[in-house]
Amino acid sequence: MTHVMACIDGSPSAAAVCDYATWASQRLQAPLTLLHVVDRSEFPQPGDLSGNIGLGSREHLLDELASLDAKRAKIAREQGQLMLDAARERAIATGALDPKTRQRHGNLVETLYDLEPDIRLLVIGKRGEDSLKPGQLVGSQLESTIRSMHRPILVTPREYQAPRSAMMAFDGSPTASKGVEMLAASPLLRGLPVHLVMVGRDQHVDKESLERAAGQLAAAGLEVHTAMLAGEVEPILHAYQAQHKIDLLAMGAYGHSRIREFLVGSTTSSMLRTTSTPLLMLR
Known part of the structure; x- marks a missing residue:
């Protein structure tokens, strides 16, 4: 299990x-x-140091080093x-x-x-x-x-607060879509309002992708709120999260191709450093 x-x-x-x-x-x-x-x-495990240059003949020192390592590891x-x-x-x-x-x-x-x-x-x-x-x-x-x-x-984060709401940063990529599937299939956020937020450029294509993802979550019984926003990804996400007092942020973890460039180089690493709420990384 x-x-x-x-x-x-x-x-x-x-x-x-x-x-x-x-x-x-x-x-x-x-x-x-x-x-x-x-x-x-x-706290290394005690090892055989007898072959080390200059130490092979100093058995008392080797014994002391091994004993010290063993004590430190035990503590x-x-x-x-x-x-x-x-x-x-x-x-x-x-x-x-x-x-x-x-x-x-x-x-x-x-x-x-x-x-x-x-x-x-x-x-x-x-x-x-x-x-x-x-x-x-x-x-x-x-x-x-x-x-x-x-x-x-x-x-x-350093302090615990039971999540009462969640937000997923969604970019329409296969990795993000897989994350939506995972949330839909999981009871983790069941009963919490979930905000599906997209920061994009192509309004028509992105809107269709966002609506499909929202439909998946809604079909699973989740209360879904959607938002399509424009601007710099990280500050927009932070501002939306603060405005709606969202307790937990979910987003795709490190991936490949477009999502890799989008997350590894900027958004995920940066959000990881700057967010003050729990961050659920979906793989």
Whole structure:
């Protein structure tokens, strides 16, 4: 069975990740798994250093280095388990049913790639504990995670607020149309007003595409509002979201051809950096 999987670390956004994952798990009626990854580059497993130049004869130093690495890795695992236990208690307190915890030692992106078959929705903070430098708006591994995953990803801000409305940025591309199909088939946004917003140039072609997408969502029982706007994509989307007090933004993730140019070079990466609400990346 696929799970809602939440990436838990020591960052200030970990509580919000836990809360959004619990919210999503309840709406999807999917089991919740809380995941912590001990980064092996920060806490390497003890290895054989005997072949290193200048160290081979210094057995006492090798022993001390290996012992230090082992202690650091053990402390990191114990600390991670404490975070997972606290997250589990928080999830249960907010309505999660028997959430599971998992701890892995390795690279986050590689770990998520390995676990992808078990993931229905990945929930991850916009900035992790390794990305707390002033001016760093997006976690160092977040964009790599989004690019490598083929599952929807909910990127959370630092504070939790239960979504009461949603907006999908729609550009008429195959990737965006696939995202509409995913939303129509999912109970995640059922019962919430969904604003389908298009910022385009060809009014006639774009209007037809927008109306088809709106029809799909409406046929699935969603309350749909449409808007076709002109101007620079990012500020227009932000302005519309602020005007209508929309709590959650959905858009296509990194793709190919036109959508790749549209998103990778500008809109998705920029929205990822600047939005203050959760961002649902659809693949």
